[in-house]
Each structure stands twice: as structure tokens, then as C-alpha cells.
Amino acid sequence: MTVAVVGTGLVGTSVALAAVRGGFEVRAWDADPATLAIAAAHDGVTGCDDLAQAVAGSSLVIVATPIAAIPAVVAETLAAAPDAVVTDAGSIKGHVVAGAWSSATSRGLSLERFVPSHPMGGSERSGPAHASAALIDGIVWAVTPTAVSTDAAITRLEAFITAVGARPVRLTPERHDRLVAMVSHLPQVASTALMSLAATEEADEPDILLLAAGGFRDLTRLAASSPGLWSEILLANRDEVIRAIDLYVGRLRRLRDEVGARSGEGVERIFREAKGARLGLTAKPQVRAGVAVLQVPIPDRPGGLAAVTIGLAEAGVNIEDLQIVHSPEGGRGLVHLTVAADAADGAASVLASHDLDPVRLA
Amino acid sequence: MTVAVVGTGLVGTSVALAAVRGGFEVRAWDADPATLAIAAAHDGVTGCDDLAQAVAGSSLVIVATPIAAIPAVVAETLAAAPDAVVTDAGSIKGHVVAGAWSSATSRGLSLERFVPSHPMGGSERSGPAHASAALIDGIVWAVTPTAVSTDAAITRLEAFITAVGARPVRLTPERHDRLVAMVSHLPQVASTALMSLAATEEADEPDILLLAAGGFRDLTRLAASSPGLWSEILLANRDEVIRAIDLYVGRLRRLRDEVGARSGEGVERIFREAKGARLGLTAKPQVRAGVAVLQVPIPDRPGGLAAVTIGLAEAGVNIEDLQIVHSPEGGRGLVHLTVAADAADGAASVLASHDLDPVRLA
Numbered sequence: 001m002t003v004a005v006v007g008t009g010l011v012g013t014s015v016a017l018a019a020v021r022g023g024f025e026v027r028a029w030d031a032d033p034a035t036l037a038i039a040a041a042h043d044g045v046t047g048c049d050d051l052a053q054a055v056a057g058s059s060l061v062i063v064a065t066p067i068a069a070i071p072a073v074v075a076e077t078l079a080a081a082p083d084a085v086v087t088d089a090g091s092i093k094g095h096v097v098a099g100a101w102s103s104a105t106s107r108g109l110s111l112e113r114f115v116p117s118h119p120m121g122g123s124e125r126s127g128p129a130h131a132s133a134a135l136i137d138g139i140v141w142a143v144t145p146t147a148v149s150t151d152a153a154i155t156r157l158e159a160f161i162t163a164v165g166a167r168p169v170r171l172t173p174e175r176h177d178r179l180v181a182m183v184s185h186l187p188q189v190a191s192t193a194l195m196s197l198a199a200t201e202e203a204d205e206p207d208i209l210l211l212a213a214g215g216f217r218d219l220t221r222l223a224a225s226s227p228g229l230w231s232e233i234l235l236a237n238r239d240e241v242i243r244a245i246d247l248y249v250g251r252l253r254r255l256r257d258e259v260g261a262r263s264g265e266g267v268e269r270i271f272r273e274a275k276g277a278r279l280g281l282t283a284k285p286q287v288r289a290g291v292a293v294l295q296v297p298i299p300d301r302p303g304g305l306a307a308v309t310i311g312l313a314e315a316g317v318n319i320e321d322l323q324i325v326h327s328p329e330g331g332r333g334l335v336h337l338t339v340a341a342d343a344a345d346g347a348a349s350v351l352a353s354h355d356l357d358p359v360r361l362a
Numbered sequence: 363m364t365v366a367v368v369g370t371g372l373v374g375t376s377v378a379l380a381a382v383r384g385g386f387e388v389r390a391w392d393a394d395p396a397t398l399a400i401a402a403a404h405d406g407v408t409g410c411d412d413l414a415q416a417v418a419g420s421s422l423v424i425v426a427t428p429i430a431a432i433p434a435v436v437a438e439t440l441a442a443a444p445d446a447v448v449t450d451a452g453s454i455k456g457h458v459v460a461g462a463w464s465s466a467t468s469r470g471l472s473l474e475r476f477v478p479s480h481p482m483g484g485s486e487r488s489g490p491a492h493a494s495a496a497l498i499d500g501i502v503w504a505v506t507p508t509a510v511s512t513d514a515a516i517t518r519l520e521a522f523i524t525a526v527g528a529r530p531v532r533l534t535p536e537r538h539d540r541l542v543a544m545v546s547h548l549p550q551v552a553s554t555a556l557m558s559l560a561a562t563e564e565a566d567e568p569d570i571l572l573l574a575a576g577g578f579r580d581l582t583r584l585a586a587s588s589p590g591l592w593s594e595i596l597l598a599n600r601d602e603v604i605r606a607i608d609l610y611v612g613r614l615r616r617l618r619d620e621v622g623a624r625s626g627e628g629v630e631r632i633f634r635e636a637k638g639a640r641l642g643l644t645a646k647p648q649v650r651a652g653v654a655v656l657q658v659p660i661p662d663r664p665g666g667l668a669a670v671t672i673g674l675a676e677a678g679v680n681i682e683d684l685q686i687v688h689s690p691e692g693g694r695g696l697v698h699l700t701v702a703a704d705a706a707d708g709a710a711s712v713l714a715s716h717d718l719d720p721v722r723l724a
Contacts, residue, residue: 120573140572140573142573169569169572169573171569175567175569178567179567179569179570179573180573182559182560182563182570183560183570183571183573183574183578184573184577184578186556187556187577187578187580187581187582188577189614189617190552190556190581190614191577191580191581191636192617192632192633192636193610193613193614193616193617193632193636194548194549194552194610194613195636195637195639195640196613196632196635196636196639197544197609197610197613198544198545198639199635199636199638199639201544201609202639205537205540205541207531207533207537207541208541208544208545209545209642209643210502210531211482211502211504211531211541211542211545211546212545212643215546215549215550215553215584216545216546216549217643218549218553218580218581218583218584219549219552219553219580219581219584220549220636220640220643221580221640222577222580222581223633223636223637223639223640224637224640224641225633225637226633227629227630227631227633227634227637228630230629230633231626231627231629231630231633232626234621234629235621235624235626235629238621238622238624241618241621242618242621242622245614245615245617245618245621246618247559247563248555248556248559248614249611249614249615249618251555251556251558251559252551252552252555252607252610252611252614253607253611254555255551255554255555255607256603256604256607256608256611259596259597259600259603259604259607260600260604262597262600264593264594264597265593267589267592267593267596267597268589268590268593270554270555270558271554271585271587271589271592271593272589273558273561274553274554274555274557274558274561274582274585275557275585275586275587275589276561277557277558277560277561277564277585278557278582278583278585278586279586280571281571281574281579281582297494302674302675302677302678302679302680302681303671303675304680304681305671305675305681305684306668306671306672306674306675308671309665309667309668309670309671309672310668310671310672312664312668313664313665313667313668315664316664317664318664318666319664319666319667322667322684
């Protein structure tokens with residue numbers, strides 16, 4: 001089976017490499033010859049001279065161009081590859097579907113073979129030089145069929161996603177955009193607004209950031225993300241982002257009102273609900289069923305963390321997540337390690353045998 | 363010089379141990395005999411039968427009881443130890459000062475020798491069994507004199523703080539409460555409100571948390587904190603917490619309005635300001651002057667992280683902070699390492715020699 005990738009940036013090239021690894025024949029094209037050359041330098045990826053040549057005879061075409069270009073490229077692909085299922089990799093779906101709809105219908109094309117999707121991997125890096133099949137491993141890949149996408153087309157895309165090592169999750173484009181507004185776009189906005197506020201306050205209170213400890217740092221880490229990229233994403237998902245901010249402001253006001261009313265019980269109730277939900281979240285969806293968190297104090301000096309990681313590596317325990325807490329404030333680090341639940345007891349004994357003092361938190 | 367600690371929980375006992383290490387003679391008392399016994403089992407800490415016995419003849423008394431008990435204990439201590447400087451360790455200051463003022467004046471005592479303070483260390487653990495002098499190392503210890511605290515009293519407290527290895531930062535009680543509202547209480551509220559909102563949405567959209575990746579997890583980590591403790595703190599700093607939430611809501615609305623107006627430039631401007639401020643924040647205040655952040659991709663398997671930490675340990679490079687990003691979504695980890703700026707080049711070469719591919723971000 002032949003697949004084609006159009007747009008060989010980080011995501012497109014990573015999908016191409018995962019497809020090669022999965023045994024597919026892979027053709028690729030990019031509007032920029034230099035970008036295409038990097039992708040086509042990989043074994044198994046055939047660079048093509050133009051879009052028509054790349055998609056001709058393909059069973060599946062993945063359009064991984066910048067979001068603004070997707071609708072036109074999808075329409076062109078549907079016309080050039082009459083037997084292919086076509087998908088895209090844009091991070092907002094409603095926008096893409098509406099654009100593809102008008103591009104395709106103006107050319108008299110049906111969208112039955114178009115199944116929009118969103119591989120939810122990503123990386124802070126960009127460009128094909130940093131691409132890797134490993135970027136696709138285990139990620140959630142949202143599949144967001146239009147009203148006219150056929151079952152056969154959806155099934156072909158989902159089989160491909162599974163074959164390259166990712167996990168298809170089917171949603172409507174509208175639900176996708178609503179959910180990412182809540183779990184991706186709103187956290188970004190919440191973080192940026194907090195950092196922006198503290199920076200303004202700092203002009204009056206130069207000591208403010210001196211007191212900023214672990215919690216503040218956790219909450220503002222996202223605020224270092226790319227302004228240009230995020231501006232584009234928030235505007236493309238405008239209505240859902242506004243809805244999410246309004247709901248968030250409402251929730252903040254509820255907490256504010258409980259504090260204002262001096263209702264310890266009301267504040268505690270909201271905190272208890274949130275705590276319960278947070279403890280239900282775990283490092284990776286694929287291990288959500290069972291993880292444990294170990295808290296381990298470590299000395300804040302060269303090698304302090306190595307004692308933890310070496311011990312676990314020797315014992316064959318994978319670290320699903322690791323957080324350093326509290327070291328910002330002092331000469332002592334406290335590490336939270338997330339490991340698979342069935343590895344927790346073994347991990348704790350290994351750490352104890354390295355003179356560490358792990359405590360199981362969850 | 364003799365110091366007394368009243369209230370031997372985690373903070374009180376840690377201060378006592380740091381004082382022993384600093385060469386002070388240390389007496390201690392706690393209303394709970396079992397709690398006192400654990401503290402007094404440490405070499406150099408003398409457990410006393412009552413408060414009067416503990417504080418008699420002391421130069422400095424640290425009151426580290428629960429916040430509600432502080433005013434009465436401070437007044438009792440001022441009466442029982444006529445030559446001592448008295449401080450407390452409460453996390454809110456205005457509340458404590460007002461309470462101490464009324465407790466002391468009703469007994470005809472002057473507050474000249476009372477200098478409120480707040481050692482900003484803390485730990486997720488509690489109780490004297492987890493205490494350690496290392497908890498005090500390098501922390502910011504806010505010193506918040508009242509209007510009548512004498513210079514001599516303030517100087518004696520600050521000399522003690524320095525002698526036990528912490529860093530005195532002088533603020534008025536009001537500024538302290540305003541600043542912690544912004545950098546500690548508001549992040550807690552922002553995190554809890556976000557988790558609370560997503561949990562509500564999840565009832566309608568069971569897939570929502572499946573899509574929740576690294577950013578959402580960073581933002582909601584604090585939401586797992588103790589509901590009872592936080593309800594007490596927020597109510598004790600009520601007015602400043604309300605002010606901080608209102609300012610935050612205002613900032614969120616500004617972002618919302620720029621998105622609503624489809625102003626890419628306006629959104630980008632807020633994001634750029636926040637990004638600049640965030641990059642200025644670093645792991646520890648004491649190394650703020652110069653740190654670097656290295657981004658290192660690691661394989662998501664046992665030993666992946668050990669390769670990073672072993673290499674740096676061998677090279678004598680201290681890891682100031684470490685964050686795993688993106689592994690929640692896939693089979694690949696990206697680590698952000700914070701190291702001293704003058705160690706960054708060395709760290710990068712060591713990592714490269716271990717077949718890792720570090721990129722300097724900041």
C-alpha cells in the first residue's frame with residue numbers, strides 16, 4: 001500500500017518515517033525543495049517533483065501543510081488522486097473542514113473521501129531535521145470525519161493510524177475544537193495571563209518574583225511558548241476559546257465569591273472536587289489504568305538525581321514522569337516519580353537500597 | 363546564645379535543627395507531648411515541660427504553631443521572656459500582626475520585641491519526623507516588622523536567619539500578603555479552577571481528559587493540594603486573594619477581547635510580554651543571575667533519563683531544575699535541564715558525548 005505525505009515539516013516527515021517503519025511505500029512532496037530534500041534523504045521516502053506525482057496511485061494522502069494552506073491542498077489532492085482517502089494534520093478542525101468544503105465544492109468535488117484528523121504529538125522543535133517515527137509512538141490521533149466522510153474512508157485512515165503506532169480517537173470536528181480549547185488552548189491562556197499579570201506587578205514590586213516558588217513556575221511554564229503560533233491557533237479556534245475563557249472566569253468568580261463570603265466549607269468543596277479529578281489524571285493515557293507516584297528527597301548537588309535514575313535503570317523500571325518540587329526555594333530537592341503501579345514496590349525497594357527514602361503518594 | 367522553638371511540627375523542628383547546626387543552644391516546647399518527644403530526640407534540642415521554661419532566658423523565640431494559635435502564644439511568650447525577640451512562622455502576616463496586637467495590648471504588653479516572619483520553605487510532608495535542617499538551606503525567609511518593631515529586634519532576627527543558612531528579605535506585612543497572594547495563592551486558585559472546570563466538562567465529554575497533555579498537567583498539578591489547608595490560607599488572606607483574582611480575571615478578559623476582535627497583533631503582544639518575563643524567571647533565586655536551559659530528547663524506556671543524569675554527575679554539573687515535557691503524549695521524552703550558565707557549555711558537550719543531542723533554549 002502506498003501513502004503520500006504533502007508538506008514535509010516536522011509532523012509530515014515524522015508521519016512519513018512512522019509509515020516507512022510500518023511497511024508502507026511512502027511518497028512525499030513539499031512546496032519548498034530544501035524541506036523536501038531533507039525528508040527524502042530518509043530510506044523509504046521517495047521525493048516527488050510535484051503534488052500530482054506524489055499522490056497519484058496512493059491509497060492515503062496526509063496533508064501536513066501550514067493550516068492556512070490545507071483547504072486548497074486538500075481540494076487539489078482529491079482531484080489528482082481519485083482513489084485516495086485524504087486527511088490533514090491541522091490542530092483546529094472546524095476551520096479546516098469549512099475551508100475544504102468551499103474549496104472542494106467550488107471545484108465540483110465531493111468530500112466523501114476526506115477525513116480530517118489531528119495527530120496530537122508535537123514538539124517544541126520544528127522542521128524535518130528533527131522528525132522521528134518515535135514522535136508518533138503512542139500519541140492520540142484525533143479522527144474528525146465530516147458529515148459526508150464515508151465509513152470506508154474513515155476505516156482506512158484509522159487502520160493506517162494504528163499501523164504507524166498511534167491511537168485513533170474519533171470525534172466530530174466541533175467536539176475536537178471544543179475539547180482542545182479546554183485542555184490545550186485554555187491552559188495556554190491561563191498561564192500567559194498569570195505571567196503577564198505578575199510581570200506588570202513586578203514593575204511596582206520588584207521583590208515579587210523573588211518569592212515566586214514552584215507553584216508559580218509550574219503555572220507559568222507555558223507562557224514561554226511561541227507568541228506567533230499561539231496567536232494563530234487562538235484566532236482559528238476563536239469561538240471555542242472565548243467560550244472556554246468565559247467558563248474559566250465563571251469558575252474563578254465562584255471561588256472568589258466563596259472566599260469573599262468567608263465560606264471555608266464552600267472553598268473546601270471546590271478544592272476537594274478538583275483534587276479528586278487531578279488525582280485521576282496520570283502521566284500517559286496508555287498507562288492511565290495504573291500508575292503510582294513516589295516522592296523521594298534528594299540532595300541538591302551534582303549526582304543527586306543520578307542516584308535515583310541509575311537505581312531505577314538497573315532495576316528496569318521506566319520513569320513515566322518526573323517532577324522536581326521545592327528545590328527552587330532551597331538546597332534540597334524533592335522528586336515526584338511516576339511509575340507503572342505494578343513497578344512501584346520494586347522501585348521503592350531499589351531506591352531504599354540506594355539510601356533514598358521514597359514515600360508512595362498515589 | 364539560646365533560642366527557643368514553640369510548636370515543633372515540620373517547620374519548627376526544621377528551624378530547631380538548623381539552629382543546632384548553626385551552633386545555637388535550642389530549647390523546644392509543643393502542646394502535644396508526642397510531637398515534642400520526636401523533636402527533642404534530636405541531639406542539641408532540649409525538650410521543656412512548659413512554654414515558660416522553654417522561653418526563659420532565650421534571646422530569640424520562634425513561634426511555629428498553627429496560624430490560629432499564633433497571637434495568643436506570641437503574647438504569652440512576650441510576657442514570659444522579657445529579654446527575647448519573638449517571631450512567628452505563619453504564612454499570612456497581616457492577620458497574625460492584628461491578632462498579636464490585640465492579644466498583647468489587652469495584656470499591657472508592647473510589641474516592640476515582636477518581629478513577624480515567614481520562612482518560605484515548606485514541603486508536601488508534615489510533622490517533626492520529616493524535619494531537616496536542609497529544609498531551611500537557601501530559602502527566602504520574609505521578615506515583616508510591625509510599625510513598632512525596634513531596629514535592634516529586627517537585626518537580631520535577621521542575624522539568626524542568616525546564621526541558620528536562609529536568606530532574610532524584609533517586607534511590610536501588607537506587602538508580604540499582597541505578594542504571596544499573587545505568586546502563591548493566585549496560582550493555587552488558577553490551577554484549582556481549571557481542574558474543577560475540566561472535571562465538570564468531563565461529565566459531558568468523557569474524552570476530554572484523554573486529550574489532556576503536558577500543558578494541562580502542568581497547570582493542574584497544584585490542584586492536588588490539601589483542601590483544608592488552602593481553605594484556611596485563602597480566608598486568612600481574603601482581601602488580597604480577592605484583589606489578585608479580580609486582577610487575573612481582568613487580564614483573562616483582555617486576552618479574550620483581543621481574540622474576540624480577531625486582533626492577532628494584540629494577542630501576540632500579550633504573549634510576547636509574558637514570554638519575556640517568563641524567560642527571566644529561573645529555578646532558584648540564588649542562581650537567578652545566570653542559568654541556562656538545555657533541551658534534550660531522551661528515549662522513553664528504562665535508563666533513558668539515567669544517561670542524562672549520570673553524564674552530568676560525572677562532569678560535576680548540578681541540575682538546578684529538570685522538566686520532562688511531551689512524554690505524556692507519546693513514546694518519546696523531551697527533557698528541559700536548567701544548569702548554571704557557566705556550566706552550560708560543559709554540560710552540552712558531556713551530553714553530546716553520551717550520544718544525546720542537547721539544544722540550548724535560554
